[in-house]
Each structure stands twice: as structure tokens, then as C-alpha cells.
Amino acid sequence: MKIAKFEFSLFGINTYVVYDPVTRDCVIIDPGMFDSDEEEALENFIDRYDLKVTNIIDTHLHIDHAIGVEYAKKKYNVPFLAHKDDEFLGTRLRQQAMQFGLNNKVDDISIDTYLEAGDVIKVGTGELKVIHVPGHSPGSIALYDEKDGFVITGDALFSNSIGRTDLPGGDMRTLVEAIKKGLFTLPDSTVVYPGHGPATTIGREKNTNPYLM
Numbered sequence: 001m002k003i004a005k006f007e008f009s010l011f012g013i014n015t016y017v018v019y020d021p022v023t024r025d026c027v028i029i030d031p032g033m034f035d036s037d038e039e040e041a042l043e044n045f046i047d048r049y050d051l052k053v054t055n056i057i058d059t060h061l062h063i064d065h066a067i068g069v070e071y072a073k074k075k076y077n078v079p080f081l082a083h084k085d086d087e088f089l090g091t092r093l094r095q096q097a098m099q100f101g102l103n104n105k106v107d108d109i110s111i112d113t114y115l116e117a118g119d120v121i122k123v124g125t126g127e128l129k130v131i132h133v134p135g136h137s138p139g140s141i142a143l144y145d146e147k148d149g150f151v152i153t154g155d156a157l158f159s160n161s162i163g164r165t166d167l168p169g170g171d172m173r174t175l176v177e178a179i180k181k182g183l184f185t186l187p188d189s190t191v192v193y194p195g196h197g198p199a200t201t202i203g204r205e206k207n208t209n210p211y212l213m
């Protein structure tokens with residue numbers, strides 16, 4: 001499958017569109033559109049590539065990754081998928097927005113379809129496998145395309161860093177264990193697309209990430 005990246009909002013959140021270039025099916029991952037310009041940027045891409053959105057997926061339900069969920073759901077009329085253990089963050093989305101001083105139109109959201117470790121999400125002829133990587137939040141997941149060798153890691157693993165663990169439900173030890181068990185067992189060549197910042201690889205993070213040595 002192919003992947004396109006958008007960087008949105010004052011949080012510098014990476015929103016990804018993963019698509020099958022043949023069938024034109026796609027999923028939107030971590031929709032972080034903050035205003036109408038950003039909504040338009042995403043829509044223009046989807047229109048230009050003639051893509052059909054089949055699902056919206058969140059790696060976890062922090063406000064920066066979930067602020068555009070409601071809009072995308074209305075626009076494309078497709079289910080929203082995420083891990084059950086982050087449901088409590090969706091029902092506090094409005095509160096999260098207020099904590100970050102965002103005044104806009106943010107409503108709480110609920111999950112339409114729960115994802116669990118081992119689930120496989122079809123995108124056209126491609127597949128994304130769900131890996132549970134709790135610790136940044138309890139329901140954080142990564143999405144792995146084995147065939148094309150990439151993984152979307154949300155705020156669990158970044159280039160040279162890992163997610164903060166001081167937010168509700170966070171735990172450093174849990175996060176480090178989950179990365180080692182769930183992500184560092186993938187092939188070294190796997191490209192990592194994180195929730196913030198540049199892409200990296202599993203091999204590079206194994207060798208250089210100061211939090212995981």
C-alpha cells in the first residue's frame with residue numbers, strides 16, 4: 001500500500017492516508033485537521049487521487065489525533081475504529097480541548113468499532129495489522145503493513161524518542177516493554193511513521209533511541 005502524510009495543527013500532528021493504488025480504497029489515520037484549510041488539504045488529496053475512504057482509525061484518542069474525527073466521519077460517513085482502552089479519552093475530548101486552550105467546536109466522540117491486538121484491517125487488497133502498544137495511553141495501537149514494510153506508531157515510538165507517559169493512563173515501564181515486545185520484533189528495515197516528527201526505521205531506533213537502549 002501507499003502512504004501519504006499531512007502535518008496539521010499547532011501540535012504538528014502527522015495525519016496519514018493509507019491507500020491501495022489499484023482499488024483506490026483508503027483509510028484516514030489520526031485525523032488532526034484543525035481548521036477548514038487543513039480539512040480542505042486532506043479532501044483535495046482524496047479527490048485528486050480518486051480515493052474511497054472506508055474507515056477512520058485513531059492510534060489513540062488524545063486531542064491532537066482526534067480533533068478531526070467528527071468532521072471526517074460526517075464527511076465520509078464511515079466507521080471510526082480505535083482501541084477500547086482509549087474510550088475514556090474520547091468521552092473527555094471536549095475536556096482535553098479545553099485543557100489545551102482550544103475553544104473550537106470539539107465534541108466528545110465514541111468508537112464505532114473496537115480494535116484489539118491481532119485484528120487485521122483491510123484496505124483494498126492491503127492489510128494493516130493492529131499491534132497494542134500501551135503506555136503513552138492505555139489503548140495506543142500501531143498499524144503494521146507487513147507486505148510493504150511500514151508501521152504507523154502514533155505517539156508510542158518517535159525518531160529518537162518515545163511518547164510522554166505523564167498523561168492519564170500513561171506508564172513508562174509499560175511503554176518501553178510494549179515497544180520492545182510489539183515493535184522491536186518487526187524486521188529492522190520496517191519504516192516507522194510516527195504521530196509527530198520524521199519517519200525512521202525499527203533498526204535505527206533499536207540502535208540509537210536513548211530511551212530504549
Ligand SMILES: [Zn+2]
Nearest residue numbers: 060062136155
Ligand atoms: Zn498522544
Ligand SMILES: [Zn+2]
Nearest residue numbers: 062064155195
Ligand atoms: Zn500526539
